[in-house]
Amino acid sequence: MSEKFCKESFVVKTSIVLPPDTNNYGTLFGGKLMEYIDDVAAISAMRHSRKNIVTASTDSVDFLHPIHEGNSVCLESFVTYTGRTSMEVFVRVIAEDLLTGERNICALSFLTMVAIDENGKPTEVPKVVPQSEIERELYQSAKERAEVRKKRRKETENLSKKFGTGLPW
Numbered sequence: 001m002s003e004k005f006c007k008e009s010f011v012v013k014t015s016i017v018l019p020p021d022t023n024n025y026g027t028l029f030g031g032k033l034m035e036y037i038d039d040v041a042a043i044s045a046m047r048h049s050r051k052n053i054v055t056a057s058t059d060s061v062d063f064l065h066p067i068h069e070g071n072s073v074c075l076e077s078f079v080t081y082t083g084r085t086s087m088e089v090f091v092r093v094i095a096e097d098l099l100t101g102e103r104n105i106c107a108l109s110f111l112t113m114v115a116i117d118e119n120g121k122p123t124e125v126p127k128v129v130p131q132s133e134i135e136r137e138l139y140q141s142a143k144e145r146a147e148v149r150k151k152r153r154k155e156t157e158n159l160s161k162k163f164g165t166g167l168p169w
Helices: 030-049 133-163
Strands: 003-005 011-016 052-058 072-082 086-096 103-116 127-129
Touching: 011 030, 030 052, 030 072, 030 086, 030 103, 072 127, 072 133, 086 133
Parallel strands: 003 127
Antiparallel strands: 011 072, 052 103, 072 086, 086 103
16 A cells, blocks of 8 residues: 655634624634534545545543634644554644734544545555654554544443433433
8 A cells, every 4th residue: 555644634724703603602602613624634534545535533522712703713723543445644733823923723523534435435545754853753643542432432332332322312
């Protein structure tokens, strides 16, 4: 299988936070930010694999700092690690007060994307090659995050069996 550098999957998305995107506190809806995160992660995964992809998981989104109406919100993403058919994608979210220039990291997130073929079946992806210090650090710690994901998924599957699909909800 071929190889690609992390930087080949790098994506930047910048938007201004407008009133329809905010809650009653004047800050960006968490769900809107999660949509942006999934969007840039998907583009990174498709750039890396040049295949259609699906989101397999989002590790977490910790909201570290509010993003206010009128701020810009900038998301940066790239593939940090690959399995046979899956890709771990890192996303960094930065808000900027466009009037003062103050910038804050607002969220960090890891997502797992899976490449799929024309029949919707998982398909192989190129290996990723880290180059920078941060790329190597994220690459080296990826297996540990993957183990946590596997454990969490198994726990979720077991919990879902307890709930089932019966009514009333």
